[in-house]
Amino acid sequence: MITGDQPSMKSPLNRAWFWVPVALFVGFAVLAGFMLTQPKDQFVKSQMVGQPLPEFALRPATPDRPGVTIEHFRDGKPKLLNVWASWCLPCIAEAPHLEELQESGAEIIGIAIRDRPEDVTNFLNRYGNPYTRIGADDMSAIQLELGSSGVPETFVIDGEGRIVHQHIGDIRADDVPMLLAKLQEAR
């Protein structure tokens, strides 16, 4: 009696259950295959956007410009904070665009990462100096406080010293209007 009932009870329900893991597996394989074709986002974004700048005071990175402290970002005027280095190749590429930003009225404060004064001076003589101040960050300490993971990076800081935007990588020609707009918004 029992053996007679079993096949009819088993078939429709059990067959459905059999396909569940197969469907899960196929779904996973398709997803994995699709993700392999997607370009990987290599950028580590700072979680400090929206937060105030850390307290800091940096000595001048070059005799040509004064050093930087947190107070210089609290004078009510939004600014660009450019994290760069004389040994960084993309920093050469972005130099003309920083100059363009400065000519359009942006105030740019630089932080030079792990740099020697003579190298900073050489770089500025060669590629232009759009900075009002440049601080020296010899052990990337302020860079780590900012949540910045490389050079160059540019932060838009509002008049109270709060980070409102992070631009990762070198500034290209098309980024200039966007950064000017961010500075305007931060007013």
Add this chain to the structure above:
Amino acid sequence: MLRTLLILFAILAAPVSAQDALPPAPYAYTQLEDPSLEAEASALMQTLRCLKCQSQSIADSDVSMAGDMRHQVRIRIKSGQSADEVRAWLVERYGDYVSYEPQVSATTWPLFAIPALLLLIVLGVLVRRLGKHSTDESGNRAV
């Protein structure tokens, strides 16, 4: 002649690399004086991601930024912070990505929940199957 010159240039050529000229931070390659603190710092460094070389830990990497991160880890541990506090300080700045030790959070809970759920399902299926089997046997025996 030209060939030997070219080979000579190839040997003497300095690679054009993005390398800074400053010496490493004091605690980048120097252990802490207290062995137990060093052990704590070292264990933590194994589980923090190098941001410049993202598939390595900062303990594994010779990039200067990884050295600067090791310096921060060591001076913070030395000043009395716990490993969790130092990790939290970095996660606050770089997000979960900087840590190789996943924490349960709003985005990561499925990582922990799904294996547990699967185990429960497997257990349920096993109990049902084995349970059924034994009743069948006893039923057959009765017949």
